[in-house]
Amino acid sequence: MSYALELNDVTASYGHGSILHGINFAVPEGEVTALLGANGAGKTTTLRAICGMIETGGEVRLFGEDITGKSPDAIARMGVAHVPDGRGTFTGLTVMDNLRLGALIAKRRGNFRRSLDRVFDYFPRLKERMGQHAGTLSGGEQQMLAISRALVSEPHLILLDEPSIGLAPVIVKQLFGILEQIAQDAGVSMLLVEQNSNLALKLASNAALLEVGNLVAQGSAEALSQNQDIARAYLGDGAGAEAGA
Amino acid sequence: MTFFLEQLIIGLSSGGIYAIMALALVMIYKSTGHVNLAQGEMAVFSTFIAWTLVQTGMPLWPAILLTVAVSFVGAIVLERVVVRPFAEADDLVVVAVFVGLFLSIHSLAGAIWNYEVKPFPSAFSDGSVSLMVDLSIRTHTLGSLVTTGAVLTAVWIFFRYTQLGLALRAAADNRESSRLVGINVSLMLALGWGLAAGIGAVAGVMIAPVTFLDPGMGLAPLIFALAGALLGGITSPFGAALGGLIVGVLEAMISAYVPYGIEFRELIALMLILSVLLVRPAGLFGEIVARRV
Numbered sequence: 001m002s003y004a005l006e007l008n009d010v011t012a013s014y015g016h017g018s019i020l021h022g023i024n025f026a027v028p029e030g031e032v033t034a035l036l037g038a039n040g041a042g043k044t045t046t047l048r049a050i051c052g053m054i055e056t057g058g059e060v061r062l063f064g065e066d067i068t069g070k071s072p073d074a075i076a077r078m079g080v081a082h083v084p085d086g087r088g089t090f091t092g093l094t095v096m097d098n099l100r101l102g103a104l105i106a107k108r109r110g111n112f113r114r115s116l117d118r119v120f121d122y123f124p125r126l127k128e129r130m131g132q133h134a135g136t137l138s139g140g141e142q143q144m145l146a147i148s149r150a151l152v153s154e155p156h157l158i159l160l161d162e163p164s165i166g167l168a169p170v171i172v173k174q175l176f177g178i179l180e181q182i183a184q185d186a187g188v189s190m191l192l193v194e195q196n197s198n199l200a201l202k203l204a205s206n207a208a209l210l211e212v213g214n215l216v217a218q219g220s221a222e223a224l225s226q227n228q229d230i231a232r233a234y235l236g237d238g239a240g241a242e243a244g245a
Numbered sequence: 246m247t248f249f250l251e252q253l254i255i256g257l258s259s260g261g262i263y264a265i266m267a268l269a270l271v272m273i274y275k276s277t278g279h280v281n282l283a284q285g286e287m288a289v290f291s292t293f294i295a296w297t298l299v300q301t302g303m304p305l306w307p308a309i310l311l312t313v314a315v316s317f318v319g320a321i322v323l324e325r326v327v328v329r330p331f332a333e334a335d336d337l338v339v340v341a342v343f344v345g346l347f348l349s350i351h352s353l354a355g356a357i358w359n360y361e362v363k364p365f366p367s368a369f370s371d372g373s374v375s376l377m378v379d380l381s382i383r384t385h386t387l388g389s390l391v392t393t394g395a396v397l398t399a400v401w402i403f404f405r406y407t408q409l410g411l412a413l414r415a416a417a418d419n420r421e422s423s424r425l426v427g428i429n430v431s432l433m434l435a436l437g438w439g440l441a442a443g444i445g446a447v448a449g450v451m452i453a454p455v456t457f458l459d460p461g462m463g464l465a466p467l468i469f470a471l472a473g474a475l476l477g478g479i480t481s482p483f484g485a486a487l488g489g490l491i492v493g494v495l496e497a498m499i500s501a502y503v504p505y506g507i508e509f510r511e512l513i514a515l516m517l518i519l520s521v522l523l524v525r526p527a528g529l530f531g532e533i534v535a536r537r538v
Contacts, residue, residue, distance in 0.1 A: 051425065076427035088422035090415055092532070101415050104408060105427035153426065 003061070004029045004157045004189035005050065010058035012042075012049040019045040022058060023215045025208040027157070029063075032183050032190040034200040034221060037210035043193040044085050046210070047159050050191075051075050051082050063156065077105050081150035085161040087142045088149075091135030095126060095145060098134050102149030112152065119148035122178050140171040147175075151182065160192045164199060172196070176203055201225040247380040252501045253494060258386040259455070259469075260493020261393025265448040266470030267477070267485040268400060269441035274479050276417040276437045277332070279339050280471070283346040284445055285463030287323075290350050291316040291446035292453045292462070293358050296365060305368050309450050313443045320442030321435045328438070329431075354460040365453035368392070389451040396447055397486055400440075404482070413437060465511055469496065472514040475521045478531020488528065492517065 005027040012020040019042050027033040037043050049056040052072045060068045067075055076082070081102075090098050099119070103112045120127040123144040129137060134145060143163055150158050163179070164172040180203055183190055194200035201207055201221045208218040209230065217230055224230060266284060273281045281287075291312050298308035323346075331342050369388030375381040404410035415423045416433035423430050448466065456462055469492050477488025492514065499506040499513055521528060 053421075053424075071429075072421075072424035073427050073429050076425055082425045084422070084425060088419065088425060090418045090422060092418045093414060097411060097414070100408075100411055101423075101426045101428075104412060149426065 002029045002063075003027060004063060005191065006059075006061040007046075007050070008059040008061070010046070010049055010056060010060060012045050012054050012056050014045075014054060019213055020049060021213045023210070023213075025215055025218050027189055027191050028206060029189050030187045031206060032192060032204040034197075034204035034207040035191060035193045035210060036195075036197045036200060036207055036224075039195065040212070041210040042213045043195075043210055044161055045213075047082060047084075047161050047191070047193060050159060051080060076153075079154075079156035080159065081153050081155035081157070082159045083143075083146045083150050083161060083163065085165075087139075087146040089134045089137070089142045089145060091133065093134055094130070095132055095134050095137070096130045098145055098149055099126075099152055102152040104153075106152060106154045108154065111154065115152040115154065119151050122151075122182065123148060140167050140175070143167065143175060147179075147182075151186075155188060157189045157191070160190060162193055162195060164194060164196050172199070179203060198225070247377070248501070250376075250380055251382065252497045254382050254390070255386055256494035256497030257490060258390040258393075258493070259452070259496065260473075260490035261390050261397070262448045262452045262466060262489075263470045263473045263493050264486040264489030265393050265396055265444050266466055267474035267489040268397065268482055269445045269448075270470060270474045271479055271482050271485040272437050272441045274474075275482075276413075276434055279336075279343065280479070281441070282340070282343040282467070283350055284441065284470070285467030286347050286350040286354070286460075287316070287320065287442050287463075288445035288449035288466070289458075289460060289463035290354050291442065292365065292449035292458055293354055293460075295446070295450050296358075296363065296453075296458055299366060305366055309368060309447070312450065313446045316446040317439040317443040320438040323442075324435050324438035329434075351460055351463075358460070360460055363458045365450070365458045367454040368450065385454055389455075392447065392451060396444055400444065400482075409436075413440075468511055468514045468518075469493070472517045472521075475518055475528055478528030480532050481528065481530040484528055484530025487530070 003026040007023055007025055009022045009024060010020055011018065011022050023046065035043050035046060045054065048054045050060055052067070052070050052075050056068060058068070059066060062078060062080065067078065090101060099116060103115060106112065106115065125141060126144055126148060129141065134142065137145060147163065163175055167175065176199055182188070183203070192200055192204060201224060204221045206219070207221045207224045209216050209224065217224060266288065269284050270280060273279065294315055295308050295312040298311060299305055327346060328342065331339055367385040367388070369384045371384065373381045373383045374387055404414060412428045413433050413436060415426070416428055416430045420430050452466055453462065470489055473489030473492040474485040475488070476491060477484030477486065479485060495513065496510050500510060
């Protein structure tokens with residue numbers, strides 16, 4: 001099996017505080033992998049380490065190529081689209097300019113119109129908001145914009161950091177429906193960080209579980225969600241209700 | 246009436262120069278949060294370079310273009326070497342750096358070209374153009390107005406429609422997200438300095454034929470430009486340019502209609518700065534920046 005992303009013994013720290021203590025996992029090409037864990041487990045840090053946003057040890061490989069220590073913009077240009085924690089909206093720019101920014105690094109320049117049509121198909125709401133300042137969008141709309149910005153860059157790998165956070169359950173359900181569609185349509189590899197495990201495991205084919213900077217389990221999403229011990233200890237019994245399943 | 250029109254055109258002409266300088270201030274402010282106090286001195290230094298080139302026999306327009314290019318590159322180097330090391334420093338430290346830059350450039354210009362006031366040739370033919378009966382305007386005044394208008398339009402088109410302009414705006418809006426969409430933010434900061442110095446050089450060669458050239462020439466335009474930028478909103482390029490124009494017209498009107506007005510023009514600019522900061526700190530078109538402490 002070929003991998004979009006491999007993490008070998010990756011460590012990361014902010015200043016003196018070590019956050020990741022050497023984690024190993026991989027994202028198979030063309031599939032959705034979920035990275036689960038409680039608050040503070042190091043999920044967001046893992047994504048930031050992949051993107052070169054923090055001091056990182058060990059080895060990160062993108063489609064076999066070592067990208068450890070490269071700058072975030074260089075990694076982005078290699079086809080990694082990071083939908084960050086907090087959505088990373090360019091608040092002072094229009095929705096259209098936000099999308100144009102996503103397309104800056106698209107390999108095939110002429111495709112912007114088509115990419116745009118595609119994201120407006122997924123998120124018709126954005127089309128109505130095109131000329132508006134992105135900072136005036138609702139949280140859900142900003143999440144849609146962040147995902148769209150990632151899509152128009154024609155990425156090989158999308159990193160999604162808790163897309164469900166702060167959104168109403170009905171919006172979350174809608175969003176995950178569209179994410180599933182994107183995963184099917186595009187054949188793009190995805191690494192999805194979520195606290196909402198039930199939701200994530202439904203979308204993903206593989207999953208890894210983080211606990212305070214260590215990887216404690218990984219496997220197929222099905223196996224992970226059916227393992228009663230893991231479910232009870234890490235995913236929480238009540239997760240089903242929260243997910244609005 | 247013709248007298249009023251004459252003053253209006255003169256005001257717009259110098260206002261165009263303040264508008265360019267204000268825009269240069271905004272470019273650096275938007276991306277770094279700092280007001281480049283040395284912007285005026287940089288423009289003066291550029292003007293001296295143009296003057297030297299002309300002295301060697303180069304025609305004025307090529308000299309201006311070369312000066313803009315040299316200023317662009319020089320400012321990029323300046324940003325890298327002098328300003329960048331203090332990027333994360335405290336605000337007061339940065340102010341000190343800018344004051345130091347102001348004094349250094351000022352003294353360097355004085356050391357190289359001395360403090361004697363020099364005439365600077367106009368980029369336009371001498372004489373004046375008759376617009377209507379009783380109203381004739383110096384060719385330089387009109388030419389300067391057209392030039393600054395062209396620069397402002399070009400800058401607007403650049404930022405609005407080109408990918409590089411978009412990337413510059415993005416880097417000013419959100420550095421981290423800019424990196425995530427593949428923008429080299431540190432390159433953008435340097436380019437911002439280069440552009441600001443480039444258009445500042447245009448402002449310098451347009452104003453020098455009016456005020457004459459000496460190392461102290463940059464201070465008054467900087468104060469007027471700052472007043473304009475604050476009036477229009479230092480976070481808004483459009484507002485700052487408009488503010489610059491307004492300040493220019495205000496200056497001309499006060500000089501013309503208020504007894505002894507010409508003596509306290511700069512005082513008016515400072516009063517304008519104070520009133521804007523008191524009444525509407527964000528300026529006419531600026532966004533209110535809330536900072537959590």
